[in-house]
Amino acid sequence: MEGDQQFWDLADKWVRDNLTETERQQFEAACQADPLLAQKAREHRQLTNAMQLVNQRAALRQQLGKIHQSLDMEAMRKEAAALSQKSEETPSSMGRVRQLWQTYRPILAVAASVAVFTTFATLSLYKSYQSSHKQEQQYSMLRRDLNAIRKSQNAILQDISARERALQLNPGQVAGTSFLLSPNGYLVTNTHIVRDADSVYIQSTKGDIYKAKVVYTDQAYDLAILQVHDDSTFRHKATLPYGFEAAPSDLGERVFTLGFPRDEIVYDEGYLSSKTGYRDDSTAYQVAITVNPGNSGGPLLDERANIIGIISGKQTLTENASFAIKTDYLFRAISAIPTDSLKTNPIRMSRKNTLARLPRKEQIKRIQECVYMVKVFKHER
Numbered sequence: 001m002e003g004d005q006q007f008w009d010l011a012d013k014w015v016r017d018n019l020t021e022t023e024r025q026q027f028e029a030a031c032q033a034d035p036l037l038a039q040k041a042r043e044h045r046q047l048t049n050a051m052q053l054v055n056q057r058a059a060l061r062q063q064l065g066k067i068h069q070s071l072d073m074e075a076m077r078k079e080a081a082a083l084s085q086k087s088e089e090t091p092s093s094m095g096r097v098r099q100l101w102q103t104y105r106p107i108l109a110v111a112a113s114v115a116v117f118t119t120f121a122t123l124s125l126y127k128s129y130q131s132s133h134k135q136e137q138q139y140s141m142l143r144r145d146l147n148a149i150r151k152s153q154n155a156i157l158q159d160i161s162a163r164e165r166a167l168q169l170n171p172g173q174v175a176g177t178s179f180l181l182s183p184n185g186y187l188v189t190n191t192h193i194v195r196d197a198d199s200v201y202i203q204s205t206k207g208d209i210y211k212a213k214v215v216y217t218d219q220a221y222d223l224a225i226l227q228v229h230d231d232s233t234f235r236h237k238a239t240l241p242y243g244f245e246a247a248p249s250d251l252g253e254r255v256f257t258l259g260f261p262r263d264e265i266v267y268d269e270g271y272l273s274s275k276t277g278y279r280d281d282s283t284a285y286q287v288a289i290t291v292n293p294g295n296s297g298g299p300l301l302d303e304r305a306n307i308i309g310i311i312s313g314k315q316t317l318t319e320n321a322s323f324a325i326k327t328d329y330l331f332r333a334i335s336a337i338p339t340d341s342l343k344t345n346p347i348r349m350s351r352k353n354t355l356a357r358l359p360r361k362e363q364i365k366r367i368q369e370c371v372y373m374v375k376v377f378k379h380e381r
Helices: 004-015 021-033 035-070 073-085 091-138 147-156 161-169 327-335 360-370
Strands: 139-141 172-182 186-189 199-203 209-218 223-228 254-259 266-274 284-288 299-302 306-315 322-326 371-377
Touching: 004 021, 004 035, 021 035, 172 254, 199 223, 209 327, 223 327, 254 306, 254 360, 284 306, 299 360, 306 327, 322 327, 360 371
Parallel strands: none
Antiparallel strands: 139 306, 172 186, 172 371, 186 223, 199 209, 199 371, 209 223, 254 266, 254 299, 266 284, 284 322, 299 306, 306 322
């Protein structure tokens, strides 16, 4: 879609079912690929439905006004007053009143029922719209500003003049976390971290910085695959210490994570609180663990130090309600990468785990060597 105006035009036609089959499929595919577009489309449908109900109520008022006029209420009032003054009610006068009542009773009953139904339907739809909009606002992607990181850039890049010049040209925008998928320099993070990036860099816990390229992004799962870009200084590892577990984890499983909500790596632990994520998303777990902007893209590990998920966001109005994309969907994203792009240097993932019997402190020491801060930069436009 070329711009907001085109999107809203298509959204309006989509709500009114005026799109061709091809246009409808393209529009729904675009919404499925971008959660923000999908949210806007849902809100537009809800708002359009609410406006239609308001129009229906206005039309109903007009209809009731016409009925009211046709009843000639003033004539009926005078006739009723005249009847009340008579000591005896004649069969003819009573018959006329009954006739008027029998004539208009069905119309008034239907009108009243429609008015009540429309009122409650409008209120219900409005509350549903407010609730949905509030829920959308409760989900927070864990990106963070790089203002704090800029302060330490000069010190970090003293011995890397070429990279220093590149970073000065590209002011930092957002940051997150990534971790190694295979020893040969492939990493995973979230798509929302690297979206629209001109250049991406990763930084180790020791302060070493490497340029990375985005190999593949999966909008649906919010996963991005990175690769260290032609850097001979990057130290390839023989093997990774942790394994990747695609099987579903159990409710209540103890978990922990490492990430960069600050300029240094931070550890936190908790437990698996739900097998589905935000708004019953089956691709994610909900975990009772503290995460903050910068944790996004970090690993979620079980007690045996197997990777079971990738941190992606949190619910802002609920304490310790965070979300992690299941490892199974990481495998699916990797399998969708075009084979030609990995032909010379394939991703070599392993499920072998050398940390299972080690104490937590030792697990952390070995894992943190594989976890990197992600720095995203954009040219000034």
